[in-house]
Amino acid sequence: MSDPVLSIRSLNIDYVGSDTDFHAVRNVSFDIAPGEFFGLAGESGCGKSTIAFAVSRLHRPPALIRTGSQILVGGRDVLALDDEELRRFRWREVAMVFQSAMNSLNPVLTVEEQFYDVLRAHGKITREAARARAAELLKLVDISPDRLTSYPHQCSGGMRQRVVIAICLALNPKLLIMDEPTTALDVVVQREILQRIDKLRKELGFSVLFITHDLGLMVQVSDRIGIMLEGELVEVNQARTIYTDPRHDYTRRLWASMPKLHGAQIRQESAP
Amino acid sequence: MIQASPILALDNVSKVFGHADRPVYAARSVSFALHPGRTLALVGESGSGKTTAARLIMREYQPDAGQLLFRGTPLGKGDAKALKAYRASVQMVFQDPFSSLNPVHTVRYHLERPLRLHQPRLDGAGRTAAIEELLARVKLDPALVMAKYPHELSGGQRQRISIARALAVNPQVIVADEPTSMLDVSVRLGILNLLNDMKAELGLALLYITHDIATARYVAEDIMVMYAGQIVEWGAMESVLGDPRHPYTRLLLSAVPDPDRPFAETPPDSELSRIETIRRQSALPQPEIQQVAENHFIRPIP
Ligand SMILES: Nc1ncnc2c1ncn2[C@@H]1O[C@H](COP(=O)(O)OP(=O)(O)OP(=O)(O)O)[C@@H](O)[C@H]1O
Ligand SMILES: Nc1ncnc2c1ncn2[C@@H]1O[C@H](COP(=O)(O)OP(=O)(O)OP(=O)(O)O)[C@@H](O)[C@H]1O
Numbered sequence: 001m002s003d004p005v006l007s008i009r010s011l012n013i014d015y016v017g018s019d020t021d022f023h024a025v026r027n028v029s030f031d032i033a034p035g036e037f038f039g040l041a042g043e044s045g046c047g048k049s050t051i052a053f054a055v056s057r058l059h060r061p062p063a064l065i066r067t068g069s070q071i072l073v074g075g076r077d078v079l080a081l082d083d084e085e086l087r088r089f090r091w092r093e094v095a096m097v098f099q100s101a102m103n104s105l106n107p108v109l110t111v112e113e114q115f116y117d118v119l120r121a122h123g124k125i126t127r128e129a130a131r132a133r134a135a136e137l138l139k140l141v142d143i144s145p146d147r148l149t150s151y152p153h154q155c156s157g158g159m160r161q162r163v164v165i166a167i168c169l170a171l172n173p174k175l176l177i178m179d180e181p182t183t184a185l186d187v188v189v190q191r192e193i194l195q196r197i198d199k200l201r202k203e204l205g206f207s208v209l210f211i212t213h214d215l216g217l218m219v220q221v222s223d224r225i226g227i228m229l230e231g232e233l234v235e236v237n238q239a240r241t242i243y244t245d246p247r248h249d250y251t252r253r254l255w256a257s258m259p260k261l262h263g264a265q266i267r268q269e270s271a272p
Numbered sequence: 273m274i275q276a277s278p279i280l281a282l283d284n285v286s287k288v289f290g291h292a293d294r295p296v297y298a299a300r301s302v303s304f305a306l307h308p309g310r311t312l313a314l315v316g317e318s319g320s321g322k323t324t325a326a327r328l329i330m331r332e333y334q335p336d337a338g339q340l341l342f343r344g345t346p347l348g349k350g351d352a353k354a355l356k357a358y359r360a361s362v363q364m365v366f367q368d369p370f371s372s373l374n375p376v377h378t379v380r381y382h383l384e385r386p387l388r389l390h391q392p393r394l395d396g397a398g399r400t401a402a403i404e405e406l407l408a409r410v411k412l413d414p415a416l417v418m419a420k421y422p423h424e425l426s427g428g429q430r431q432r433i434s435i436a437r438a439l440a441v442n443p444q445v446i447v448a449d450e451p452t453s454m455l456d457v458s459v460r461l462g463i464l465n466l467l468n469d470m471k472a473e474l475g476l477a478l479l480y481i482t483h484d485i486a487t488a489r490y491v492a493e494d495i496m497v498m499y500a501g502q503i504v505e506w507g508a509m510e511s512v513l514g515d516p517r518h519p520y521t522r523l524l525l526s527a528v529p530d531p532d533r534p535f536a537e538t539p540p541d542s543e544l545s546r547i548e549t550i551r552r553q554s555a556l557p558q559p560e561i562q563q564v565a566e567n568h569f570i571r572p573i574p
């Protein structure tokens with residue numbers, strides 16, 4: 001197997017409080033291979049976003065990564081990067097679509113200007129070249145170049161979400177982190193976006209760390225899935241296996257808690 | 273659906289945004305009724321007008337045409353007393369837990385405020401007990417979260433606080449706009465069960481807006497499907513899900529995530545153009561109403 005794009009070893013993260021610390025991520029280790037689509041699921045508050053922020057080096061106090069934790073991206077120690085290295089790391093190595101990303105665009109800038117900001121921060125580029133590149137990226141997510149002159153509020157939620165994804169792809173990152181990228185969208189648009197990402201990662205070769213509460217969706221799009229419970233990674237396996245043969249009791253309970261669209265409905269008692 | 277009288281009804285309500293040159297029909301002759309002890313689900317395309325319908329009910333928007341009926345009486349502009357009763361009875365749980373809580377206040381403060389307003393006779397200890405009960409209802413540990421600020425909570429935890437806040441005033445109608453989309457499935461089920469219990473025990477009328485149609489089936493007796501400001505199909509849940517008639521409803525149901533069907537790698541162009549055709553046609557005004565079963569209706573594409 002080729003070297004992993006992301007390698008996390010013994011990751012421990014605390015939220016430091018005035019009297020007590022909260023141990024949010026507990027001894028988590030996993031790898032993501034080049035081109036792999038890796039899903040991360042688990043109860044709310046179990047630490048998924050905390051991990052995503054740490055991998056992007058976007059964590060801030062009171063989040064504190066314990067010594068002995070290791071995060072390698074492309075073999076480089078993310079936790080040891082200095083400011084200059086960090087500037088080059090963001091967007092190029094790892095790009096992140098945040099939970100509720102559709103609200104993360106700058107409301108006073110046009111779509112074109114938002115692309116320009118990211119492209120310019122990573123090397124000399126003319127307005128014209130940036131516009132052409134932005135149009136090309138929008139095409140990847142099936143948005144017409146007409147939209148370059150739009151402001152975020154003039155775009156629907158699904159469009160804003162796709163714009164954020166296109167910006168994240170601007171510098172050909174090795175790893176795209178998506179923290180609940182589609183929870184606010186209808187399932188038709190959701191399917192379109194995820195099918196497109198799936199196609200792009202096959203064409204461009206990037207890996208994906210995908211966080212969602214929708215297990216059915218996760219099984220449909222992921223190669224492998226990790227299940228977290230109270231800060232710990234309790235099960236990692238092939239996506240199909242997580243569905244057909246879940247090993248951990250918590251994974252089984254998750255499936256038992258999913259209401260059904262057709263056929264016999266789950267019973268109330270299955271709520272943990 | 274027709275048996276008991278509705279507590280709240282929208283009667284041919286329309287709402288248009290934007291200017292004459294580029295109007296956005298966020299609600300086009302929308303009619304539906306909410307009944308005590310029943311849940312009505314509202315699903316549909318992103319941007320189809322679901323939240324607009326909720327905001328019309330919350331009277332954050334005035335309809336451009338049509339009216340709201342509360343216990344059968346039109347809700348006029350002038351009647352202050354009727355409006356006050358209405359406001360106390362109708363509560364909303366919002367879509368985005370990141371902006372619906374005030375960052376400078378603790379969880380305790382968020383729940384204490386509505387309790388003070390609606391149960392002024394409670395003393396401090398009574399309020400604390402009530403807060404603890406509310407938090408336990410939404411499956412949060414009071415000892416852990418009571419003194420926390422919103423930024424110290426995960427997305428899901430914040431949404432549970434918003435739900436507890438709506439429950440604090442013992443409302444008769446709850447409009448829940450994607451209340452569980454950010455919760456994990458086990459907590460989600462707990463909240464859905466809670467809504468079901470409240471509906472049964474307190475006779476609550478619920479409008480449940482969601483993109484998760486399986487959860488809609490879990491909590492609601494009836495369902496409406498919205499596209500471009502119009503309710504294109506509605507009726508009894510099992511009838512609509514089991515025998516969808518409108519092309520958009522069919523498209524929507526076909527896209528519901530299903531672990532038994534891995535994604536087709538790339539949808540063929542013919543599939544994409546079929547979807548575009550359905551979208552284009554569903555956006556046309558559809559004034560006709562056609563009954564397809566006892567409690568099942570569509571607006572056929574003209
Ligand atoms: N700034 C903070 N200060 C203190 N505790 C925090 C802070 N941010 C998060 N936490 C706590 O850390 C835990 C993990 O939070 P995180 O946001 O990573 O959860 P999550 O798995 O992403 O949940 P969700 O699915 O609800 O988004 C939670 O219990 C949360 O309360
Ligand atoms: N205050 C406003 N001013 C102008 N346009 C608006 C306003 N509020 C909503 N709209 C437009 O009205 C339409 C319906 O929006 P609405 O928020 O009701 O959709 P929704 O069905 O709730 O979508 P979602 O599923 O994404 O939440 C959209 O085209 C939206 O852009």
Ligand SMILES: [Mg+2]
Pocket residue numbers: 048049050099179426427
């Ligand atoms: Mg999170």
Ligand SMILES: [Mg+2]
Pocket residue numbers: 322323324367449
């Ligand atoms: Mg909405």
